[in-house]
Amino acid sequence: MNQKENPKVELTMITKEYDLYKKKSDKIKALFKFSEKSVPHFWGLRGIDLKVYPGEAVGLIGINGSGKSTLSNILAGIIPQTTGQMTIKGETSIIAIGAGLKPQLTGLENIRLKCLMQGLTNEEVDAILPDITEFADIGDFVNQPVKNYSSGMRSRLGFAIAVHNNPDVLIIDEALSVGDDTFYQKCVDRILQFKAEGKTIFFVSHSLNQVKKLCDKVAWIHYGELREYGDTDEVVANYNKFIKWFRTLSEQEKKEYQDDYKEKQKNFSADDLKKIASERGHGKSALRGPAIGTMSLLTKVVLLFMIVGIVVFGTINVRGRSFKSYFAEKETPQVEKQLARDISAEQLYETFID
Numbered sequence: 001m002n003q004k005e006n007p008k009v010e011l012t013m014i015t016k017e018y019d020l021y022k023k024k025s026d027k028i029k030a031l032f033k034f035s036e037k038s039v040p041h042f043w044g045l046r047g048i049d050l051k052v053y054p055g056e057a058v059g060l061i062g063i064n065g066s067g068k069s070t071l072s073n074i075l076a077g078i079i080p081q082t083t084g085q086m087t088i089k090g091e092t093s094i095i096a097i098g099a100g101l102k103p104q105l106t107g108l109e110n111i112r113l114k115c116l117m118q119g120l121t122n123e124e125v126d127a128i129l130p131d132i133t134e135f136a137d138i139g140d141f142v143n144q145p146v147k148n149y150s151s152g153m154r155s156r157l158g159f160a161i162a163v164h165n166n167p168d169v170l171i172i173d174e175a176l177s178v179g180d181d182t183f184y185q186k187c188v189d190r191i192l193q194f195k196a197e198g199k200t201i202f203f204v205s206h207s208l209n210q211v212k213k214l215c216d217k218v219a220w221i222h223y224g225e226l227r228e229y230g231d232t233d234e235v236v237a238n239y240n241k242f243i244k245w246f247r248t249l250s251e252q253e254k255k256e257y258q259d260d261y262k263e264k265q266k267n268f269s270a271d272d273l274k275k276i277a278s279e280r281g282h283g284k285s286a287l288r289g290p291a292i293g294t295m296s297l298l299t300k301v302v303l304l305f306m307i308v309g310i311v312v313f314g315t316i317n318v319r320g321r322s323f324k325s326y327f328a329e330k331e332t333p334q335v336e337k338q339l340a341r342d343i344s345a346e347q348l349y350e351t352f353i354d
């Protein structure tokens, strides 16, 4: 069977829309989507199409804020895409500096937690624990809470856990940039081994040398769009050309260029998405999103009634007192109530003077 016919990862028209809340109340408005206009939007990704095959290592490159981490978090299932279809054959594991590590737990506790979450039993965790700690090589720090780790140590622990969980798709988001040379080489060896085993790797990095060394293909993300996808040398060369050109611009021209793209990311609409999909020959299904994050009209109405009911019920006065004090009184034993009534105003005054 030709492996080129069976992508391990297939993305079709992936978008990510972020709500830019100004106030906490905007979040509630956005939840109900009753007031779309009051919450500005920002499209971190605008219709990414990508097919990646077993054994391929794909570099994700692009300037700051272009959407690399957004894409890798969607691939890892940490955040959902807004629209678009994603098919991944197998388990994914992401290594980002500190991603998924619980700061309050020790290194060992984090290892156990992550492994249990991957479906391993306690006995299985006990069996691979020595390998993981040996790979991470952080000494006694493994017994310390992760919040006390340096970024390099977090990366070591994250990498060690992720590779030992033997994922089919490994996503590495800038995690190698903080390790020292020895650790870096160890990781590179393991990544190459993964590739040889037919696993798929996504490698997010600003280090073009690392990308060139590890990746067969490169996806250049530019202001939320896939600007280029192809062989590493070619795409990296074009990206370098762009960086060189950008540096020749005056400060004013740079700002105008950036503002222009940011504006496009803010004003992106469903119509733009439809237009891109039809240009690329995608059907309607490519425009649908995962069935999470939004509520049906009926759910919204029921939820709204419940909230209004709770507020009204909670604040309404029952027999002249608030609902809370009514119940508080109900719970007060009769003897105490009698005592409270028996204290005269004079006695009360004396109590305060004392």
Ligand SMILES: Nc1ncnc2c1ncn2[C@@H]1O[C@H](COP(=O)(O)OP(=O)(O)OP(=O)(O)O)[C@@H](O)[C@H]1O
Residues within 6 Å of the ligand: 018, 019, 020, 042, 043, 044, 062, 063, 064, 065, 066, 067, 068, 069, 070, 071
């Ligand atoms: N939770 C969020 N809410 C609003 N905007 C967000 C959120 N997360 C990311 N963004 C925006 O989406 C865009 C893409 O961010 P992302 O972190 O994916 O970029 P990146 O390419 O990984 O950047 P860098 O190279 O700096 O790490 C940025 O403009 C960022 O400000």
